[in-house]
Amino acid sequence: MIRARWASLLLLLPTVPASAQVMPWIEANRARILADYVELLTIPNVAGDIPNIRRNADHIVGMMRARGLSPRLLETGDPSAAPAVYGEWLVPGATRTLVLYAHYDGQPVAPEDWKSGPPFTPVLRSERMDKGGEVLELPSESAAIRPEWRLYARSASDDKAGVMAIIAAVDALKAAGKRPSFNLKIFLEGEEEAGSPNLAAMLAKHRELLRSDGWVIFDGPDHPSGAGQVVLGVRGVVGVDLAIYGPVRPLHSGHYGNWAPNPAMMLSRLLASMKDEKGRVAVAGFYDDVVPLTDRERKAVEAVPSVDDRLREDLGLAATEGDGRSLAALIQEPSLNVGGIRSADVGESGRNVIPTIAEARLDLRLVMGNDHVRQVQKLVRHIEGQGYKVLDRAPTMAERRQWPMIATVKAGSGYNAERTSLDAPLATSVIAATRDHGATVILPTMGGSLPLFVLRETLAVPSVGLALANHDNNQHAEDENLRLGHLWRAIDVAAAVMTMR
Amino acid sequence: MIRARWASLLLLLPTVPASAQVMPWIEANRARILADYVELLTIPNVAGDIPNIRRNADHIVGMMRARGLSPRLLETGDPSAAPAVYGEWLVPGATRTLVLYAHYDGQPVAPEDWKSGPPFTPVLRSERMDKGGEVLELPSESAAIRPEWRLYARSASDDKAGVMAIIAAVDALKAAGKRPSFNLKIFLEGEEEAGSPNLAAMLAKHRELLRSDGWVIFDGPDHPSGAGQVVLGVRGVVGVDLAIYGPVRPLHSGHYGNWAPNPAMMLSRLLASMKDEKGRVAVAGFYDDVVPLTDRERKAVEAVPSVDDRLREDLGLAATEGDGRSLAALIQEPSLNVGGIRSADVGESGRNVIPTIAEARLDLRLVMGNDHVRQVQKLVRHIEGQGYKVLDRAPTMAERRQWPMIATVKAGSGYNAERTSLDAPLATSVIAATRDHGATVILPTMGGSLPLFVLRETLAVPSVGLALANHDNNQHAEDENLRLGHLWRAIDVAAAVMTMR
Known part of the structure; x- marks a missing residue:
């Protein structure tokens, strides 16, 4: 049913704007984007720490308001639940509506284990710390910034990077005088790392506001080969x-x-x-x-480039589980x-x-x-x-x-797996739009989890994920970090999605 | 060889003083003893924490000096080793020399796990905390003190209780105008809980000073039946x-x-x-x-009163290991x-x-x-x-x-087991002297460990242990405690040993 509806919409689409070429703008504005991002990362965001979670939500509302995205907090009514942050960029005449998703909460932290520095005091380093990366001052000029630099902080990659990519892509489109090719809605969850215990209630309560033809999820690490991944399932x-x-x-x-x-x-x-x-x-x-x-799907899995040997070498593993089968x-x-x-x-x-x-x-x-x-x-x-x-x-x-x-x-409050067919129009559209922006690996199911099942159950929409953070990001652990080149790429990919056919 | 020498000494002994009846003096002085003990327990004593270990040693030297015990610190020469505290009460005409041993260091602490209070802030309670024991002020009058009260602190039982028992027993004898029935030497170790890594070197270096006919060890919990234990081995x-x-x-x-x-x-x-x-x-x-x-020895083990059922009930255990065999x-x-x-x-x-x-x-x-x-x-x-x-x-x-x-x-630096024969004169003598003071269980080997093997190897002397702390003392764990009635008994037993035939 979903598939048929989507397909018919595609047929009805007017000519949409060509994919924006926003990388030059991103490169010229790296210092400012980085400064904004550091500010966001200093606000503690451990899932369940509601007072601080609300500080994050309020800060993101401020960022969205400055961009004219009509932000608001979505609540479930339960004071112990985290709010979601909602924003929108409605395009007159658009015949499609898509929701872009990221989450602004993070995993718990054991500060005594963090070698780079306290988890909510972002530290910029010249490369990965265990490879000798040294602490750097925040640069004031964009030209000086190297892609191999790393920003260390809880949620630097998982998943405030998704939040920042979406917001900066809006800036990039506006700077280029472009607009999205669909009614753009933004939904930023605040308790994904707690297992999204209230997501179903949240979606049900705000069903009308969130009405769309599909969701695109910005979360997760890229393929260890360095390629961004289009993820059909979790x-x-x-x-x-x-x-x-x-x-x-x-x-x-x-x-x-x-x-x-x-x-x-x-x-x-x-x-x-x-x-x-x-x-x-x-x-x-x-x-x-x-x-x-x-x-x-099986062929897609077989087509994923093998990095098992390189990973074993990098991780110091002489052998892996599964009787020799691939990751x-x-x-x-x-x-x-x-x-x-x-x-x-x-x-x-x-x-x-x-x-x-x-x-x-x-x-x-x-x-x-x-x-x-x-x-x-x-x-x-x-x-x-x-x-x-x-x-x-x-x-x-x-x-x-x-x-x-x-x-x-x-x-805990768990959720089931979800998978969108490789043949679904949303999948086809995202794959086509992001291929030239570095997202070249297609995964029927990624290893990590996102509550996409809840989207299907509650809103009856398909979803496609984009996993763009560096794979060696220490996600969920101490010394989480984001490679800056990966942040710029994520913004570029977000802009490509916003303007996709 | 040891046995023969000891036996001949026994034959040659002059009439020695009858066992001192010191319990009335102990009861009259409970408040003062308790205040002294609390002061000793406030000094952190984690084995290996050398600066604090030395503060303990200096404090104990002061306590011994006040009692005329000619105290001194024994060193190995290694600055990372803990000193032992030595004292003596030499008796003109005595034909025997015995060393009384205890240790003043304690196990590591995880302060966040201590429910009673910080491990080095002694807290007096009206009974065992998990049975509702409430916090009490330190009493100024001895008459008010109840035997079921508990003192909570690291080493309250293991083994500053041994240190305090020996020192208070010296007070008790002096108050009664008595003296030991042998040349009394006191040796208080400072790194027993670290596995006594330097004990052999210490004993070898001070061999002459420590020359004796045997050691009596004050350490360990009583039998769960409440009886004090004479321990022939560890x-x-x-x-x-x-x-x-x-x-x-x-x-x-x-x-x-x-x-x-x-x-x-x-x-x-x-x-x-x-x-x-x-x-x-x-x-x-x-x-x-x-x-x-x-x-x-096997018969002695069989004669130990069975408390397995009571222990299982107290500890909340439906079953124990060892296929039904006794503790x-x-x-x-x-x-x-x-x-x-x-x-x-x-x-x-x-x-x-x-x-x-x-x-x-x-x-x-x-x-x-x-x-x-x-x-x-x-x-x-x-x-x-x-x-x-x-x-x-x-x-x-x-x-x-x-x-x-x-x-x-x-x-770590370990040591072997040691066992003194039930037929050895030192064993016979200690068993006879302490039987009427509550030490009625005879154990060929106790479950815990003491470096008695080192005594045998280095000084060629036998040793007998007295285990007198309450068995439910949380020794080695959080909320370690000593039942006060057990402290008074330990002092009484120490006085009985000092005056034994």
Whole structure:
């Protein structure tokens, strides 16, 4: 239905403006764009930190107002939910409406792990820090700025880069006297890194305002070859917090060792049971629901340039999982990842104790056919199969005395995978418009996640993603960074999309 | 040789003073003793923190000087080593010399985990905190002090309680006009919790000063039944820091998950391989060197009152390891304990990353026949057997590219187990003297560790331990505490030992 409607619209389109050539303007204005961007990055944006999230939203509203984009905050009505920032550039006579999406919130930070500097004090470096990049002053002249420079800060790449690319592309079009080839709506989410818990409610509430023919998503890293990526789909994701219990108080490992059960050892055994040595998930039925790729999608995956050897070399890996299969092929499958484990302390703070609790952070990635609730259920059944009583909260003392092995499993608000067909007009249009601007890799599904499923479910629109940040950006971790050449390209691509046929 | 010499000394002994009845004096002076003790506990004493360790040593020298114990600091000559505090009370005509030992250093602290208050701000509570114990002012009158009160601070029980018991017992004897039944030497170690890395050098250097017929060790918790314990032996111990490596920088779990090896999962698998489900260590040869208990020792273990059911109830454990065998029996065996694990973050700080490193802290406990170097070698061979290249330092980039699985294994300075025969005169003497003062459980080997092996190796003397702190003291962990009734008993027992036949 979507496809037919889009196709008929294409047939009705008047002649639209040719793609704007905005790179010269971008290059002439690099210093100013960079200064604006640094200002945006200094506002802490950890998802869920609502007071600071609102400071970001207000700042972005100010940036949009200065560009005449009629900005406003969209709310769900729930004061604990982050607002989205909405703006628009309506074009008289336009027969299409598209929404450009980015998100302005970021992943949590562990400041003590940041070597470059505090996560919300942006630092400019002459190249990647671990390759010797030195700290630079913010330049006042555009000519001095080198593409290999890196800007270090939380969300420098994920995903304030998307926000900045869209806003600067508007500047570039205006400077060139151009306008978009469709009614342009901008939707900037404020809680993507928290799993978009309120996105469905937000979209449903503002359904009329957000009416469109499709969404283009600016988020994610480029291909390790350096090519920008057009992404037709994303994996779904659901986070799971897991806790295993030992004695109610920490015990001296000498006086009680090899008598009291050790939750760190129990957690290790449980995690080890979840995957085999080749990295295949051993949870029963984990791969059962998967909808296979079409022939055309499979060929697209095979056409992705192989960078596995280079990546292994760069990352210091002598071998990778999946029995020799390529990265591009493996991310078409559901996964189970251990994002963190913790029990008592190690290193200088390590002590000879039996810990009281051992915790793990897991994330499950989903592909087409998987359902996030069902996937967690499979995991719970697996944990039960290992002998555990599974609870969704900490056990009571009575429960501890009753069950020898207790696991608390708390799933976050997840969402399913989404994929737009390679044959869909929106896909065809974006691929054609961005090919000459550096986005040459076509991925049926990227490894990361975006709540595109929610768009399909709530608004019945297709979506296409553009992944343009440097792949070595430390996204989600300490020392996140953006290569400046990649920022300029992202702006250029955003302008190309805004003026696409 | 030792045994014969000691026995002949016993035959030659003149009539020695009867055991002093000092409890009335202790009870009348509880407020003053408590105030002195709180002052000692406010000085941070994490093993290895040499400036603060020296502040402790100087403070204790002051306490001993006030009691006429001719104190001095013993040094090894290495400025990075902690001094020991030495004092003495020589008795004209005495034919025996004994050394009383305690240690004034403490385990590391993670202040954020302490619920009672900062670890070096002692807090007095009306009972155990998790049973509702409320904060109390330090009392000015002894009569008001209740035995069930608890003093919370690092080393409140382990082992400044030993230091305080010895010093207060000297006060008690002097107040009663008594003197020890032997030349009394006091040796207070300052790096026991660091594994006593310099103890052998210290003892060798001060061999003449420390010449004695035996050592009595004040350290360790009482039996969970509440009875004080005479401990004939201790397990040896060696700490092992283990690190497993993933990619050199943290990776987004979506874009690289199920391709890049995950060190948290690798560590889990490795740890799980080290023990079976019943808690038996699966490292080849782990139990091979063990010297079995004698019949008399085995009977002593069987005579230890069983508190397993009560402990399980108190600790919230539905089951324990060792296939149903008792705590007293299990601590006669070598063990492998996971004291802590850490990779990236969990809970609120958890992120969807593939971590770069996963770390574990292990401790191996040893019994008679084990050797700490050999036991670590067995563990290293086990890790190699799981497919790892084992290094004693972090890998280079070239090594990461060469070996798919790399583990760094760093063993601390460990020591072996030690056991004094139940038939030894020192054992007989201590058992007889302390039986009526609450030390009624006789343990051939306690679960915890003390460097008594070093005493035997360096000075060729036997040793007997007295373990008197409350067993639920959170020793080595957050919220360490001492029950005040146990402090008074420890002083009483120390006085009984000083005047034993």
